[in-house]
Amino acid sequence: MKKSIVVIALLSLLACNEQQQPAEKDNVEKEVVKEDTSFLQYNSYFGSWVGDFIAEEYSDGNGDGSHSNKINLVLKRIEGDSVFGQSIVAGNSRAFKGVLRKKDSLYEFQVQEPGDEKYDGLFTFSIKDDTLKGNWTSFRKDLPVVKRRFALVKSAFVYNSALMLPDDMDYVDYVSGKTEEVIEENEEGVKDTFMVDVFRAASEKIFELNASEKELKEADVKNLKKIDLEIIRNTIYARHGYTFKKRTYRQFFDYVDWYIPISTDVTASLTEVEKKNIALLNRFEKYAEDHYDGFGR
Template identity: 50%
Template sequence: MKKILLLLIVPALFSCQKETKKTAALEKPEVELHKELYGNWVGDFTVKETDTTKEVEYVYSNKINILIKSIVKNKVTGQSIVAGNTTPFLGTVITVKNGELAFELKELGNGKNNGVFTFNIKNDTLSGLWVANDKNAVVKSREFQLVKQEFKYDPTRMLPNERDYIDYYSAKRDSVTETFEDGEEISYEESTYRAASEVITQINTSTTKLTEEDVKNLKKLELEILRNTIFARHGYTFKKKSYRQFFDPVDWYVPVSNDVSKDLTAIEKSNIALLERFEKYAEDNYDTFGR
């Protein structure tokens, strides 16, 4: 009887071992490739082709981040981050001549601004084209040349002081009449804009807890920029083009998320609340500026 039981048990044990090995083989994780390409590829996202029959305003250039998250075999996943939108994408990569890699990535979902990226990576530069899914879109395609850029929160980051901070998206049209010596009058419309002073490059809203005394004499635009610089340091992607115009040109700014609320420090939260309170009542001076 014991011999019979042993004869039955031994084959069963071998069968279990085979099944275990088979299961382990099936569960073996797939190897990720080209990990050196993972991360943020950042740069200008500029208009290439538009529908000239439509008189609709659009932004010629935005800062974009093409974030590559994984490459398994030839499958690529990641997301695009631009103009307040974070959109996942899925696609493929193939090796072309001289080890150069060619990608085709489709943004997922039904967003009106979704499209398809095709680009190559060569000599540390990612360059290519984006084509809109919507055949009726005003901006039909955009082009880009991006470089790898690490995002790291740094509360000491400041806006550069060698630039002018003029809000070209909130212009006012004023009627102006000029009278000449001979009595002739000429009337015309003139655009005026609001501008921020160098104070926005001097006050650090991430490291210094502000008081009412610090902000009570500031213009509305200055308050807005000081507040949004906090979000820019955390890599927030701005939906409003009137905000993007001040941060997209800044070298250290890398858009990585459309929600950074959980990353804000106690000082930053306090300053945001104070700045927002004063923004409600602050005013701006408008003047003429050349572009």
């Protein structure tokens, strides 16, 4: 019994000594991998920069600024001096890439869209304080607008079902107006014929019906004008950040502060209530009519 205890004690002592011996050094020194944190200096640049995309130069030399839109420039990644991001404007979502250079105390960016779509171009801009400011030049010189300017502020998109169009604006569809013949008779009984521009205008219902929060019934929409139905339906998409390709709709949403275009397809983010209301509104839009009248710009 004593011999067994002595043997166990000796084995334990040898094991402890072996563990205390320093490990042999590898012949090859292991490489120390350092995490690349250089991108952290650009953290404040990443995200959505939103504002007006203002027409500045036209291919025919003329223009009235009516082609201006809202744009979202998304800065996603900076690796060394390479920049990667996305432009979202007027129903288009385009990846871009380019370079940045430091000039004095500012970083200057020059990025370009792929060039395989009609409205692709080159962005040149810098960021100072809380403003991203610069210009865009079209790759094509036969477009109505060949150069634009912008001064954007950083804006985070957040879906909010309660958002409504501001009621201090008149929602008149100037894009799809038409000309009508008017005949008037003066005091002498002489008839005078002339042409006038007429437009359709939305009613107060667009401020009352929220199709993102309440399931609408036929009674809610059956007497609405077509433009009312269109605006109520598209306000759903605007809340989700849909970028409108149609100028008719952009004229109503581009000037709304809370509207931030982020995607060309928001179908997956629609709620069940919104899907049902979109179906109902679409059904009534097919048969709804509009009344045209004269409105001053």
